[in-house]
Amino acid sequence: MAEGAEAEAMGEDIAALFRTDTRDHWVARLAPLDTCVAPVLTLEEARESELFRAREMFVEYDHPVDGKIVQAAFPVKMDRFHFRAMPAPLHGEHTREILAEAGVDESQLAELAREGVI
Numbered sequence: 001m002a003e004g005a006e007a008e009a010m011g012e013d014i015a016a017l018f019r020t021d022t023r024d025h026w027v028a029r030l031a032p033l034d035t036c037v038a039p040v041l042t043l044e045e046a047r048e049s050e051l052f053r054a055r056e057m058f059v060e061y062d063h064p065v066d067g068k069i070v071q072a073a074f075p076v077k078m079d080r081f082h083f084r085a086m087p088a089p090l091h092g093e094h095t096r097e098i099l100a101e102a103g104v105d106e107s108q109l110a111e112l113a114r115e116g117v118i
Contacts, residue, residue: 059085092118 002010023039028073030037039045046052047070059073064087066102095118096109104112112118 059083061085061087063087065090 008025027037039080041049047058055077057075058070058074060068060070063069066087069085070089073085093098099109099112100106100117109118
């Protein structure tokens with residue numbers, strides 16, 4: 001329950017201790033002691049994790065330019081909602097629709113296109 005400078009010094013001491021060995025060493029040593037400990041996984045380790053696979057925490061989709069994309073899935077799982085990964089719009093993909101909604105008419109859109117603005 002240290003505070004202030006005492007807490008900072010204690011944190012530095014604990015960090016120095018943890019740096020004396022690997023993450024996996026400390027997890028193996030602390031887990032049997034009924035401590036709240038879990039490894040912080042790299043992204044690749046998480047993708048290979050049995051838990052992450054069982055919870056479907058990564059999804060794949062085909063991007064129209066970049067090909068197959070893997071991304072983190074929505075972390076909250078609900079019975080009536082299914083997360084669907086999709087690519088962000090391409091650069092300028094909705095420019096005409098947005099400008100039309102803003103009141104730019106077709107002749108103005110054509111002029112902007114001719115001038116290379118859109």
